Amino acid sequence: MVENNRWVKVSSHLILLLGLAAVIFPIYIMVIATTHTGPALQRPPLPLLPGDQFFENLKLVLGEGISTAGAPPVALMMFNSMVMALGITIGKIVISLLSAYAIVYFRFPFRMFFFWMIFITLMLPVEVRILPTYGVAADLGLLNSYTGLTLPLIASATATFLFRQFFLTIPDELLEAARMDGASPMRFFWDVVLPLSRTNIAALFVILFIYGWNQYLWPLLVTTDERYYTIVMGIQRMLNVSDAVPVWNAIMTTAMLGMIPPVVVVLVMQRLFVKGLVETEK
Amino acid sequence: MLKRVHFRRSYLPYLLVLPQIVITLVFFIWPALQALYQSLLIEDAFGLSYEFVWFENFIALFQDGSYLYSFKITIIFSAAVTFSAMALGLCFATMADRVIRGSSIYKTLLVWPYAVAPALAGALWAFMFDPTLGIISSFLKSIGYDWDHRLDGTDAMILIVIAATWKQISYNFLFFLAGLQAIPKSLTEAAAIDGAGPFKRFWTILFPLLSPTTFFLMVVNVVYAFFETFGIVHAVTDGGPSNSTSILVYKVYKDGFINLDLGSSAAQSVILMVIVISLTVFQFRYIEKKVQY
Numbered sequence: 001m002v003e004n005n006r007w008v009k010v011s012s013h014l015i016l017l018l019g020l021a022a023v024i025f026p027i028y029i030m031v032i033a034t035t036h037t038g039p040a041l042q043r044p045p046l047p048l049l050p051g052d053q054f055f056e057n058l059k060l061v062l063g064e065g066i067s068t069a070g071a072p073p074v075a076l077m078m079f080n081s082m083v084m085a086l087g088i089t090i091g092k093i094v095i096s097l098l099s100a101y102a103i104v105y106f107r108f109p110f111r112m113f114f115f116w117m118i119f120i121t122l123m124l125p126v127e128v129r130i131l132p133t134y135g136v137a138a139d140l141g142l143l144n145s146y147t148g149l150t151l152p153l154i155a156s157a158t159a160t161f162l163f164r165q166f167f168l169t170i171p172d173e174l175l176e177a178a179r180m181d182g183a184s185p186m187r188f189f190w191d192v193v194l195p196l197s198r199t200n201i202a203a204l205f206v207i208l209f210i211y212g213w214n215q216y217l218w219p220l221l222v223t224t225d226e227r228y229y230t231i232v233m234g235i236q237r238m239l240n241v242s243d244a245v246p247v248w249n250a251i252m253t254t255a256m257l258g259m260i261p262p263v264v265v266v267l268v269m270q271r272l273f274v275k276g277l278v279e280t281e282k
Numbered sequence: 283m284l285k286r287v288h289f290r291r292s293y294l295p296y297l298l299v300l301p302q303i304v305i306t307l308v309f310f311i312w313p314a315l316q317a318l319y320q321s322l323l324i325e326d327a328f329g330l331s332y333e334f335v336w337f338e339n340f341i342a343l344f345q346d347g348s349y350l351y352s353f354k355i356t357i358i359f360s361a362a363v364t365f366s367a368m369a370l371g372l373c374f375a376t377m378a379d380r381v382i383r384g385s386s387i388y389k390t391l392l393v394w395p396y397a398v399a400p401a402l403a404g405a406l407w408a409f410m411f412d413p414t415l416g417i418i419s420s421f422l423k424s425i426g427y428d429w430d431h432r433l434d435g436t437d438a439m440i441l442i443v444i445a446a447t448w449k450q451i452s453y454n455f456l457f458f459l460a461g462l463q464a465i466p467k468s469l470t471e472a473a474a475i476d477g478a479g480p481f482k483r484f485w486t487i488l489f490p491l492l493s494p495t496t497f498f499l500m501v502v503n504v505v506y507a508f509f510e511t512f513g514i515v516h517a518v519t520d521g522g523p524s525n526s527t528s529i530l531v532y533k534v535y536k537d538g539f540i541n542l543d544l545g546s547s548a549a550q551s552v553i554l555m556v557i558v559i560s561l562t563v564f565q566f567r568y569i570e571k572k573v574q575y
């Protein structure tokens with residue numbers, strides 16, 4: 001270690017602690033807000049210590065939601081978010097594994113053409129093709145359905161690249177041996193390639209789950225029926241109540257529930273998360 | 283690019299790429315082409331009739347004060363978010379790289395905001411800045427600043443910058459920390475022996491050596507600020523007050539989806555496409571360079 005200067009060390013810790021405080025402070029305030037009644041939050045000054053309304057708030061948002069704001073119960077939105085996040089994650093991983101396998105292990109006409117076609121999706125996020133994509137989804141009858149929430153998002157250039165990159169590092173000898181033993185391409189995929197890709201799949205799973213759970217614009221477009229609202233886009237209904245005071249205790253409880261799944265995934269699988277983040281550069 | 287050994291030629295590889303290609307064609311390439319085509323048309327709101335007008339939509343956009351204003355705001359917004367998120371990320375990463383004890387705890391506690399959805403991050407900060415009962419806004423009131431992001435455009439902009447920055451610091455922190463840890467310790471040690479203090483070492487050794495990371499992060503942060511912050515704007519300010527936070531992505535959505543001005547929205551989509559494509563190309567040229575040495 002270079003530094004023997006005590007002050008440098010102390011000040012480093014101090015700055016880090018300040019940073020931590022700034023990062024965690026909003027969360028603290030959120031948690032406090034989940035433990036008070038709505039009226040208690042509307043009388044300034046805001047309480048800084050927890051109250052005893054946590055379970056009431058939880059029961060309120062999970063079971064009933066805020067019907068005046070046109071938002072369905074949070075339990076339903078959580079379920080929808082989970083379906084969407086898992087659908088997107090699994091869908092992306094499956095189709096990317098398959099196409100990367102084809103591109104690396106087969107020589108066939110238009111191979112590179114397909115590769116570049118997949119690459120192009122990187123440059124076309126939902127945000128730049130809002131209306132036509134909505135039009136396609138509408139024409140296919142995908143509005144207000146779980147298929148509509150997931151299917152249009154499961155093409156993935158980053159996942160395909162990652163798997164392609166990884167497959168290229170698998171020694172050729174494995175394939176030679178497998179062919180000598182008469183293994184079919186799919187057999188080789190199941191018995192060799194897939195088990196070897198386990199860590200990569202897990203790392204990608206973490207990143208893609210967060211990506212899927214946090215989708216906002218797409219669910220906003222394809223759902224008009226509140227039964228299909230996801231929690232991340234549904235909270236907007238509670239925030240934008242015209243001519244009324246936002247019901248902060250319910251909003252904060254909803255926000256907390258909406259961030260728990262992805263945050264828990266990051267904290268529990270931190271190593272895989274960092275690996276996935278660095279490899280996909282997402 | 284390709285394995286030495288292959289499977290025999292068959293229909294199988296086509297079957298394997300089929301799902302990905304179908305989704306790409308149906309939900310990505312076809313809509314993008316449609317956006318290109320529609321940007322050259324003027325259509326009535328019901329889609330009953332249209333007229334081919336070449337680049338009229340684009341010309342109209344660049345003569346439209348509200349679009350230029352949205353462009354200006356987007357640039358201010360993304361510059362503010364990129365700069366503050368990167369500066370703070372770098373600052374924390376440098377500190378975490380210096381301390382030995384507890385650095386993994388700091389890391390754990392600093393990374394998770396990445397997982398919070400932008401809209402939820404926006405909700406958190408909207409609560410703290412709520413004009414009547416927010417904890418920060420009442421503090422500001424006590425020192426004489428009358429905060430109200432529902433009426434004041436500047437306040438609204440500051441609010442979304444803070445929310446967007448808060449979420450992005452962790453990403454920059456992780457990449458900067460990885461970059462710093464890849465720099466050989468011997469370099470800083472040598473400089474320390476020569477009598478360079480911590481500040482001098484940072485600016486003359488660490489910061490220049492980090493430039494590939496900095497460059498990469500700059501592109502990522504700009505893309506983030508341009509596109510992924512839609513949730514914050516839509517959920518918290520709804521583009522207001524009086525369009526002061528109506529960034530480009532929000533405007534495409536609003537003009538196309540709410541105001542049903544299809545030609546203009548399509549033209550705006552095309553402009554955004556050009557921006558994403560240039561940023562992506564920029565980023566890939568950088569990655570190529572990184573691979574070379």
